[in-house]
Amino acid sequence: MPHMNFDLHCHSTASDGLLKPAELVARAAANGVTTLALTDHDDVSGLSEARAAAEARGVCFVDGVEVSVSWGGITVHIVGLRIDPGNAALRSGLESVRESRAKRAGKIGEALDAAGVPDSLAGARRYAENPNLISRSHFARYLAEAGRAPDVKSVFRHYLVKGKPGFVAHQWASLADAVGWIRASGGVAVIAHPGRYGLPRPEMRAFLAEFRDSGGAGLEIVTGSHAPEQYVEFARLAREFGLLASRGSDFHGQGESRADLGALPPLSDDLTPVWHDW
Ligand code: AMP
Ligand code: MN
Ligand code: MN
Numbered sequence: 001m002p003h004m005n006f007d008l009h010c011h012s013t014a015s016d017g018l019l020k021p022a023e024l025v026a027r028a029a030a031n032g033v034t035t036l037a038l039t040d041h042d043d044v045s046g047l048s049e050a051r052a053a054a055e056a057r058g059v060c061f062v063d064g065v066e067v068s069v070s071w072g073g074i075t076v077h078i079v080g081l082r083i084d085p086g087n088a089a090l091r092s093g094l095e096s097v098r099e100s101r102a103k104r105a106g107k108i109g110e111a112l113d114a115a116g117v118p119d120s121l122a123g124a125r126r127y128a129e130n131p132n133l134i135s136r137s138h139f140a141r142y143l144a145e146a147g148r149a150p151d152v153k154s155v156f157r158h159y160l161v162k163g164k165p166g167f168v169a170h171q172w173a174s175l176a177d178a179v180g181w182i183r184a185s186g187g188v189a190v191i192a193h194p195g196r197y198g199l200p201r202p203e204m205r206a207f208l209a210e211f212r213d214s215g216g217a218g219l220e221i222v223t224g225s226h227a228p229e230q231y232v233e234f235a236r237l238a239r240e241f242g243l244l245a246s247r248g249s250d251f252h253g254q255g256e257s258r259a260d261l262g263a264l265p266p267l268s269d270d271l272t273p274v275w276h277d278w
């Protein structure tokens with residue numbers, strides 16, 4: 001398949017991206033993406049706009065989602081590709097995650113209040129186009145605007161990660177539930193940016209084994225979160241565990257993302273891409 005450019009992970013204003021779904025698709029098309037999946041956090045409300053925009057531009061569109069999961073005491077992300085956004089099991093699962101996410105947002109606001117940063121929940125809400133999806137990114141954008149730190153990245157470092165005043169431990173979906181919802185809707189489950197989790201090798205192997213045994217099928221290899229040496233590291237693990245390989249920028253917006261849509265290197269030839277039978 002010459003000239004195919006798959007980008008199977010990115011975010012719109014339906015979660016914590018900076019571009020509306022149609023704007024995101026326009027940018028992807030301009031960058032030469034031939035197949036795009038929109039994978040907003042815990043929400044599928046951007047998919048219909050994105051699909052219509054993609055059809056108008058001749059871009060193949062894949063319905064996706066990125067589900068927040070707690071596993072082994074850490075947060076991991078599971079991407080669902082080719083999901084049916086109308087599926088009842090998926091919809092109610094994502095709704096339960098969004099409800100708990102909203103409660104967490106309240107707690108983050110209170111924690112920041114107690115740390116001398118008032119009104120941050122209202123501030124975060126102003127940055128969230130989808131009122132049902134408040135993410136730490138929205139808090140970070142507000143705190144950066146309020147001058148608490150020079151940019152979003154340093155807001156995370158000083159306020160929003162474990163050990164910092166605005167961090168609130170949270171129980172997300174279970175791995176089995178997230179994979180189950182994705183599969184129930186006809187989708188394929190893919191582990192997002194495995195290199196971000198800081199898992200030592202034995203724990204990473206346990207995670208991959210449990211994911212595969214729960215019905216998970218894919219592993220992101222080429223992602224904006226990985227350094228080139230991690231492409232090699234996770235390609236090896238994908239082969240060993242019999243997982244399909246995925247590629248996605250995890251683009252959120254200009255200035256907030258390491259990789260632009262469609263701009264990362266291709267998957268190496270000896271991997272089976274998640275799209276091999278599409
Ligand atoms: P949440 O799901 O609300 O906990 O927010 C997670 C999102 O925050 C991720 O999807 C990223 O978009 C963003 N994020 C997490 N860590 C960082 C960081 N260190 N710098 C910038 N953005 C981050
Ligand atoms: Mn995000
Ligand atoms: Mn993620």
Ligand code: MN
Nearest residue numbers: 009011066250
């Ligand atoms: Mn993402």
